[in-house]
Amino acid sequence: MSAQQDQRRGGAPILEAPILEARGLTTGYGGALVLEDLDITLHEGEVLCLIGHNGAGKSTLMKTLFGLHPAEAGEIRLRGEPVTGADPKSLSKAGIAMVPEGRGIFPSLTVNEIFEMGMWAVGVPEDERAERRDWVFSILPVIAEFRHRRAGTLSGGQAQMVSIGRALLGRPRILLLDEPSIGLAPKLFQDLLAPIRELQQREGLSILLVEQNVREALKISDRVEVMKSGRMIWKGLPEDLADNSKLMALY
Numbered sequence: 001m002s003a004q005q006d007q008r009r010g011g012a013p014i015l016e017a018p019i020l021e022a023r024g025l026t027t028g029y030g031g032a033l034v035l036e037d038l039d040i041t042l043h044e045g046e047v048l049c050l051i052g053h054n055g056a057g058k059s060t061l062m063k064t065l066f067g068l069h070p071a072e073a074g075e076i077r078l079r080g081e082p083v084t085g086a087d088p089k090s091l092s093k094a095g096i097a098m099v100p101e102g103r104g105i106f107p108s109l110t111v112n113e114i115f116e117m118g119m120w121a122v123g124v125p126e127d128e129r130a131e132r133r134d135w136v137f138s139i140l141p142v143i144a145e146f147r148h149r150r151a152g153t154l155s156g157g158q159a160q161m162v163s164i165g166r167a168l169l170g171r172p173r174i175l176l177l178d179e180p181s182i183g184l185a186p187k188l189f190q191d192l193l194a195p196i197r198e199l200q201q202r203e204g205l206s207i208l209l210v211e212q213n214v215r216e217a218l219k220i221s222d223r224v225e226v227m228k229s230g231r232m233i234w235k236g237l238p239e240d241l242a243d244n245s246k247l248m249a250l251y
């Protein structure tokens, strides 16, 4: 892939500093490599959409960036500082949050309990928790309606909202979103993406979005990169993929 400067929608060069970047990232499972010498740059305040086949290594990349899976080689930098090998707790405190594929919420806990645990985990002081919870409810108001229900009784879309709401509790500057559309009807997925895009634009949040539902994801993305067999094979703008044949050729 050429080392051209990244561009934003409309074609202007991106001048903001990278907020999160990986260089030469290599890792895998039991000796089988899944990421090979991979480079990725997330710029301050952008939504970068990452697409690719099942098994391309997208989730592994997310987990490695968030310290849930070790890098075997390469370097990860957060605001220019090396964070390779840092654990999820310290990365959360440094402003990164991840919404894992499959939501990862305890079915037997109520939404309120999940939020309480989430705030404890990222160190929100007790006297700030009510305000923080209300802030998340203001972004995803529907969560407030089922805050007393156990997560196991929620629909897929409601559970996904809770998972995203929990990630926002630490007021992250970087959000890693792994396939938020899984199990959601297209309309529900749009309902979920719209407030996230609004928050991202209002607060200058940086988002790395892995999504199979490419058409919907591209609507809220500033840039897109395509991953194949553990490497980035293409990068460009969402409008470059407006033509289906281009997308098909990359897949």
Ligand SMILES: Nc1ncnc2c1ncn2[C@@H]1O[C@H](COP(=O)(O)OP(=O)(O)OP(=O)(O)O)[C@@H](O)[C@H]1O
Pocket (backbone or CB within 6 Å): 029, 034, 052, 053, 054, 055, 056, 057, 058, 059, 060, 061, 101
């Ligand atoms: N815990 C694990 N142990 C062993 N192999 C794994 C593990 N997790 C993922 N893999 C393998 O690593 C490869 C990449 O998986 P990964 O989940 O990162 O891909 P992906 O692009 O996110 O796929 P999908 O779109 O299906 O979620 C696959 O071959 C997968 O089987």
